[in-house]
Amino acid sequence: MLVATDVSVLARKAPASLTRRLGGTVPAAGPRRDRVVFVVLALIALAFVLLIMGWPTRVPVVTLAPLVLLSGLYLPHRHLVGLYILIGIGVAATIPRLSGTAMAETLMVSAMFALMAMMVIVASSRVRVGSTGFHGENLFVELRDRIARSARLPGLPDGWTAESAVRSANGEGFSGDFMVAELTHNGRHLEVALVDVSGKGKEAGTRSLLLSGALGALLGSLTPGAFLCEANRYLVRQGWEEGFATAVHVDINLDTGDFTVGNAGHPAPVRFSYGTGTWEILEGGRGPVLGIMQGVSFARTEGTLGMGDALMIYSDGIIESRGHDLTEGTDRMLGAASEAMIRRGDSVADAVVSQARSGEADDRAVFVIVRG
Incomplete structure (x- = not known):
């Protein structure tokens, strides 16, 4: 069992605030x-x-x-x-x-x-x-740390490997992309939601914090099919001028390998087949973005991960960039992921993020889980 979480968007920006360095003497x-x-x-x-x-x-x-x-x-x-x-x-x-x-x-x-x-x-x-004084700095530090904690993956049972990576645009300390994960059903299921809120960096930091807390509380409290519906209701109620977000929600049965995926305007997840050595784009289960209108529903795609198979979700910064076709960005991502899967010792998440089509110009996030 291996769980790896790269929150370098925050970790590389982790010096203590001046008030902390002064040991609370202020x-x-x-x-x-x-x-x-x-x-x-x-x-x-x-x-x-x-x-x-x-x-x-x-x-x-x-x-x-x-x-x-x-x-x-x-x-x-x-x-x-x-x-x-x-x-x-x-x-x-x-x-x-x-x-x-x-x-x-x-x-x-x-x-x-x-x-x-x-x-x-x-x-x-x-x-x-x-x-x-430096209390404003402390607010940003706490904001950053909370988002980082929400991105940490829980420990998984033997036979499963999961990793994630989140990087911000231009190396800022805040990202519009965030991830929440939780073991549910007494540890037999893993639920993961990867969200891309509107805006970048500090502009999206506050919305990321609010949504990560709210969506983290929803994980395990609802059936997988109701998760995106409730997330949409919450976002619509906020009434933010730029309050829309895209999201993908994954529920994986760690006993059987069965999974379901719900998609709210997010790039389609991909599934790796160990038998064929190829990636399949899961186009089904796609719905509208979150926060636009009430009363929408979200279909879900079902599948099964066999031994050696993998499932990957990612944000649009991985495959999109100005002046380039989405197909090119997707092929680039899958090529990097395939090479890392073949080498087995390499981090798939790091490989995918490092070759992102947008480079440093956009927030980037990826989650990968491998069975076996």
Whole structure:
């Protein structure tokens, strides 16, 4: 038994956030903390302004730059603007006492005001998520980690090998493609759903998180035939402007090798026959994409995996690219998969993802399960 999961879209982007590296020493956010930090930083700013006015040749205006940066990271927007107004008044008051050429003084002061303007813009972007400091970074880290956990494959019984790989467009930390998998029926069945939500990278990150949680909860809670119907109802209820998604759902009986596949606007799964050494495209069981309309149904394709047979599902980034025919992309994918199957020691998922027709321009995901 072998289970391999490549979530390199996230794993390669897995450095801990700064708050984590600091070991939780950053104080907890709150109104009281904000007021205390504001007062402390205002007093420090006043002290620096007095030093600059008293010793302009030894304490230049740029000494305030670290304070401007620190306050921009940890103060909420309202307090930040107030502090910068105070600093601006102080900087303006020091101008007559500055030494050096008029050009140098102008550049130095202008740079300080430009830095404050930039930090105000950065702080404004954090207002949308209600975070200060590095908490916004933590939100993205948690989002990324949860999607990664949902892509991990469960342990399978002897006689089965499964692997998956998910890669994001242009190496970003988030992917519009995700996968959820679960052992059901007391471990006798494996259910896998591979989903491609609209958008790429961070644009699709939030939708991927919501859908991965919802669809992961549906696995095993419904009959295979009802899974895509309920997933469609959930997506329609969200009312997202770009809330559509394609998906393929596989239910495999690990005792007999029987499987069923449901398809919601997704590229057709393929089945490898060990006896003939060829791949068969499973065109049946195709339905509309998820999230467009209520009341649609999804037919399912049935089949059986014998010893040495394999079943593979994948996202459109594997076979699609601008200026190329889908048939060419499919042939390219099946050729890479066949070579890896023949060599037996190679990862089929890695081989398929690495030769993807779209290259780094699109999100790519693949799941392969082999019997025997």
